[in-house]
Amino acid sequence: MIQNLRTEVKKLLKDKKVDIIIGWEKGSLPLSSTPAFIQKEEDVDRLIFDETCRNNLTTYLTKDKRKLGKTYDKIGIIVKGCDARSIVLYSIEQQIKRENIVIIGVPCNGILEKKKILQKTDGKEILKSKIDGKNVHLKGRDFDLTIPLKDVLCDSCLTCKYPDAPVHDIFIGKPRKEVDIKDEFKNVIDFEKKSSEERWEYIKEEYSKCIRCYACRNVCPACYCNECFVDQNDPQWIGKTPEVTDSIIFHLIRNLHVAGRCVDCGACVSACPADLDLRIMNKKVEKEIKERFDYTAGLDINEKPVMASYCENEKQDFIMG
Template sequence: MSELTEKIKKIFTDEKLDILIGYEKGSLPLRGTPCFIESAEDADKLIFDSTCHNNLAKYLTDQKKTEVDARKIGIVVKGCDARAVVQLVVEKQFERENIVIIGVPCKGVIDPSKLRAKLRDKEISDFRFDGNKIIVSGENFQETFDKNELLSDGCLSCKYPNAPQYDYFIGDPAEPIASKDEYADIDEFEKKPPDERWEYFEKEYGKCIRCYACRNACPMCYCEQCFVDCSMPQWIGKGGNLSDKMIFHIVRAMHLAGRCVDCGACAAACPLNIDVRLLGKRIEREVAERFDFTAGMDFETPPALATFREDDKQEFIM
C-alpha cells in the first residue's frame, strides 16, 4: 500500500467523506483516469503520477448540479487543480466546508494530445520514468523523450506545483519546474505582423469541430447554459463557419479572463491538438500585469474582472 492510499484511507474515515475524487490507472498506457471512491477500502486503486492530467475540480461543479444534498467531497489536487477549487469557492460554486482539499506534489503531467502527435499510431505497451526522461516502448520500437517534450505546456513554466490552499498535503512539496519563461511563447508570437497572427488563429480555430471538449474539460466552465447552446437568440451559428468558430474561442477565452489557472485541461482534451492555450495565456498575462492578480491563490481575493480599482489604468479609453 502506498503512502497515498494509506493516508487517503485515514482521511476518508476521519473526515467522514461521502465521496473522494482521485485518479486510477487508465485503460491505455500513460493515461491516468478520474475515479470516484465511495468507501475507504476502495482507495487501494488510487494513484498519482505524471499520467494524471485531468483537472478533477471539474467534477465538483458537476456533483453540485446532480446532488442537492450537502455531501462531503474529498478531492486529490495538483497545484493547478487546487487553484481551480479555490477559484470556484471564491465564485461561490459550493461551500468551502463541504470540500476536503488533499494536495499532492506535482512534477508535471503528460499531455495526451502531445503524446498522440509525437507517436501517432505507434503504440506504447510499456513506459518508465528515468529522471527527466520518459522511455516508452512498444512492439517494434523504443523511444526516449525529454520529459519536457511531453508535459503539458502550462507545466513547463508552472510556478505552483503544490496546492496553495489545502486541508491535507501528502508527500514532500515538489519544486517548480520552470524550465521555460512563462511568457516566452507570447513574446515570440507578438513579434509577428498582425495579419500573420490572425492567420495563425484562423488556421488553429478553423480546425475546430465544435465538440466542446475544451469547454467541458475546463473546471471554470460551469454555466448552466453556455452561450453557444442558446437557441433563442442563437448567438452563433453551428454550421461550421470560420467566423463562428473564432467567436466561440475568443469568448471562451474572455470568459476565463482572471479565472484561468492554466491547468492545460482544454489543450489536453482537444482531439485535434488545437492551440487553445495561447490566447488564454495572453489574457492571463494582461490580468496579471494590469490588475496584479493570479487566479485561485486564496479564498478572499475576488476574481479580477468582477472587481475594480478606481485608479485602474485607462490609457485605451478615447
C-alpha cells in the same frame, strides 16, 4: 508517496471526515489514468498519482449533478497545483463551501501530453510504458523508445509556477513551492511582435481546425454555466457552423468568459481532438490581467474576482479622448 496518500485517504474515510474521495486510478491503456470515486476503505488501494494524472477533477465539485450523480456533504479531492487553484475560484465564486471540501495536495512534477508522445511514436500504439525520474520508456510492436520527460510534458506544465496546491488541508510528500519561471508568457510575447497580417493568418489557420465539439468547454473547470451561450437558441448568440469566423467568435467569447479565472491547467489543450493552439489566447488574457491588475487567478481564497471588482486608479488607456 503513494502509500502515504492511501493511508491519509483511508483515515479520512474511516473517521467519516468525507463521504467520497475523488482521485485518479490506472486507466485501461498504457500512460492513461481515469477518475476514481472512492467511498469504501477497501477501494483506496486503487488510487494512484503520477505523470499520467491529467484530468482536472475539480469539475466534479460544481453544482452540476449530472457529473457525480448526487450531492455529497463532504468531498475529499486529490489535487495538483492547478486543480487547487480551480477550487480557490469555485470558493471565490461561491460555487462550493470551502468547509465541505477536504483538499489533499500532491507534489506534481508535470503531466504528460499524449499528443506529444504520439508524435514521437509516429502515432503507433504503445503497448508498454514505464516512467522513471527523468525519462519515459515506451514499447510498441516495432519500437523501443526512451524519451526525456521534459520533451513530452504539457506546455502549461513547462511554464507552471505553482505545482503545489496553494490552498490545501493535507499535503502528501514534499512541496516544491513556487518555481522560478521567467519566460512564462514567451509564446504570447513572441506572437505580439508579429504583424497584424501574420497574427490574423495564424489565428485563422489554427481556428479553422476547430470542429466545434466543445470538448474544451466541457473539461474546463471555469466553464460551469448551467446553459452555455453556445447552446442557447433564443437569442442565438453565435453561428453554429464550423466555419472559421464562427469558431473564432466562439473561442474569443470563451476566452473572455474565463478571463481572470483561467488557471492554465491545460485541460482544454489536452482534450482538443483537433490540436488547436488554445493556449495562446488564454495566456494573452492572463498576461494582460497580470500587467493591469497584478492578479494571478486562484492563489488567494480571500481575493475578490478580478473581473467583478473595480478600483478607481485602474488604467483606462484604451478609452479614446
